[in-house]
Amino acid sequence: MTSNIAELLNSMLRDEREYPVAAIFNSIAHRFREIFRKRYVEVDNSKTTFVPVAEKMLRENMTKGDKLYVNNINGSTNEFTVLGYGRSAKVNLSRRSCSYRKYDLVKLPCDHAMAALRLKHGDEYDTNIYNYSSQIYSKESYLLAYLEPICAAPLESEWSVE
Structure with missing residues (x-):
């Protein structure tokens, strides 16, 4: 466990360090999408008024x-x-x-x-x-916070250079 957010992200992205920046951003976006999806489902399935x-x-x-x-x-x-x-x-x-x-x-x-x-x-x-x-x-406020998608960065091959 670490208390420094930079160290935490660094350890999460150990395998991606040598990738291009866009690929690192896509990896981060993918991981956060998965975490947010799990949280959304957990709260949505609860039978409570608040989280x-x-x-x-x-x-x-x-x-x-x-x-x-x-x-x-x-x-x-x-x-x-x-x-x-x-x-x-x-x-x-x-x-x-x-x-x-x-x-x-x-x-x-x-x-x-x-x-x-x-x-x-x-x-x-x-x-x-x-x-x-x-x-x-409230459940509604929490679910609204996790509703917006996290968009990935375009990879270099997708960029048009003229």
Whole structure:
């Protein structure tokens, strides 16, 4: 395993190094087409609302959020104080934010936001979590991202030189 993307691509293209540049680009395009095709099929066949990785994160955050205590001091329907593990967090559902910033950055309800959603929506809150999540994680968005084809570069023999 390597953390450097250039080293990773270099190792993937070890056999193609001596080929012309257009052939190297075609090899890269072919490999990425295959990876994207597999990802498309995997997500398209899933029975979830969001992509599997996002669904897993949501379920884990729901489990963690079930162990937290929620307080709604000011009576607002969107502002909550969440307590647990010796610390507190402020959650604002209308802004989709948490004072720990994970919700703000990842755009999926964190464990604190899940606890707030549980108080706001009761036992049926699991059906509302998608309304408080970014749609970039939806199956439709993901499938659209992988829909465009990757075009190969023309080989030198295909170029017309006059």
